[in-house]
Amino acid sequence: MKNRNIIFFTIGILLLVAAVLLLSDDVLSPYVSFDQARQKKGSYVQIIGKLDRSKPVEYSKGSYTFTIAEKDSMAMRVAHAGPKPLNFEHADQVVILGRYDASLDIFNADKVLVKCPSKYKKEQ
């Protein structure tokens, strides 16, 4: 077995995997602001915001919608088709992956990550 074969084999694998990645969509999820998410409508992004509890969480067949807020920009309505994460109700901040749909002004999430506030509560 020659070193040349090993190098060829390794390069072959790397090219193969690179090809697979090029052919598949949405392998990256850049972290963006709400405004950037709205501009980049249709492309896969990641946003973070505070859960706005004054807006209702609505349920419909297979999904639920809620609203998150970010400083200095318009609130974002988010729809997530999938199980609601644990601790969702008490989330401090929510990280959301998905894409913005301009026609409905809604962010279609395929993943919702919940950041919870610190556990410590002062003794009553």
Next chain:
Amino acid sequence: MGYESILNGTTLLVVALLVSFISLIFLARSASGNQFALVTSRQLYYLTTILIVLTVILLLGAFLNHQYYYAYVYNNSDRGLSLVYRIAAFWAGKEGSFLLWLFILNILGIFVIRSGDENENILISIVMITQIFILLLLVVDSPFKYIWDVYADVEKGFRPADGAGMNPLLADPWMVAHPPVLFLGYASATIPFGYAVAAMLKNEYSAMIEREYSWVLFSMLSLGIGIFLGGYWAYTVLGWGGYWGWDPVENSSLIPWLVVVALMHGMLLQKRKGALVKTNLALSCVYFILVLYSAFLTRSGVLADFSVHSFADYGLTGYFLTFIVFYMFISLFLFFRRFRQVPSKPVNSGPFSWQTVTVYGIIVILCYALFILVGTSMPILSGIFMKNRSAVTTGFYNGISVPFGLLILGLMVASSVRGTGRSLTKNYWIMIAAASVFAGVLFNVFKTSSPVAYLFGAASFFVIIYYMMDLAGKSPSAAVPSRITHMGAAVLVLGVIASGFHSTAGTWELEKGREESGGGLAVTFTGIRNAEKSSLEFMLRNRGREKSIATAYYYDGRTNSMYREPYISCGLMEDLYITPQQYIPGLESVTTSMVRKGQKISLGGLDILFEDFMTRHMTSSEPEIYAVLRVNGRKVMPGMKISSGESSPIKAVIPGTGRWVSLLEVDAGKKIIVVHVSPSKGMKIPPDRVILDVSHKRLIWLVWLGTILISAGAFIALVMKGRAGRQKK
């Protein structure tokens, strides 16, 4: 024992740190063959063992004796926990898990000393340096910090009667077993690294291979079982997306595991053919450094915004980077100094021999690990090289797993075909190939049309059928562990395909008392059982069999979170996985609503218009805010009084109805209120509702069976290795 006690845990840790330093000095002196220094270093090592064991006992005692004045105990335990979970709370947080790591590492060191290895002083030096690093982390962020040192508003000497409790997600039987086994894998990674350093320092590469191989097997087995246990745990806990979600925490233990799997194969080649010596030296170092990198990723908070785990930045990033750079420097320095002196035979055989195929397998596994490493580190890498910090999606991992998975399955077959040395007829191969294609189609047909599922199905069946025939025939006993492990990998792949491509999921909305059905399953929501920990109750009818079930659904006040638990019914063909999403009490839907300023709503038979806000006593210490409402045309003003940060509602009677209205929430900035009206007599209350996710996860037990076979194979290899070692003596 009071908190004033001299026998404070942090003091013990500091003493252990000092003794470790002194021991290291004697270890360095013993390098020249000084027996006195070696014996002294050993005694000092045992002294650190005693100190570490005392620390462990002290922390364990703090959990068992409810010493909630330790912030770590306070934050991870409470009186409501059963004994098992009070013990497991020990490793529920970062500090305790480091202490567990340290404890296991130290005990492993004793095994090295007792084994009478001629490289003891080098191996123990490496253990000792690592021990010093972990001790440093523990001293910087001690599990024995008092609650008043951590929280400024707590009075000194305060003894909380109860703790804040364990996160209910962690109060799971798997949580008891998963971390210790995982840390056994992490801690044991130090020893192969030690052997690599010893080999390079002594410029002697074949003498210690057998001993190192045993440690590599052990480390691979324990880290692997640790990862698998984590998978079972994730499956029974909500919000993790099944048994594997490509979360940074999961990936960060998978990456070193793939490397140690590659290392194990490389050592087989070295043992049998004297090849790949340099590769194995490098992989032993890489494995250990990746374990540290993994701890860095998951404990330093760098990935806080990219994971389902709630990390905090503990301020340990600098320490970790220092350790990693230190070990990398040692590894690279020694490796390049010895690079030309390492005697290694080339892999000298035909293009499809067992050796060549194994080398290809090692390359594939390492490339796979590299891609996962790049993906997991993307938030850090993109922060350096790109405008927007960026993570990779699960699509990235699933995408790369297709070519890697197929290559690995293919090479497994190729290696064993060549490895047996038996010549088999062409017809034999055609028969197996035909059978596996048939099985692959049968497995997937009517379930999915994805070509990936069919490809993996056929490839996995090929591995399984061939290995079954091989094991049934005359396969050399030395090959049995590899046969079982490889078959386990194929069974695991089948399970991944079935649970990923054949499963169905949907959301159901159920009214109390009304049966809904679909896919052979009928569910009736029978009500909520209110207890300290409330649960939702259902009646299931699954293929004629009735069963009443309950799933936990409660607000956990101490951790300030809603806790929901899935109901899982395991079956031969599929698991039924029911997740309660939301419980909507009927009464609430006709008595409570959100209203915007200027909006008119109808609630509980009343027309409510929210006109404006009004405030009173705004400059006093007890300001009041009112909402001006028109209820059925008449002005009503419920309010909210704020005194010392707490708000209390002010009810307002609705004239002529005998009912009242109050405010539950007020957001003056957004001009939104949440109003609550008292129900009227004889009011029609809609039924309670519940929203459920119902999924059928097909053949998921194949995943579990695969992991058991992989572990069993590695275990048998370890036992056989142990026997062979004893026979030599």
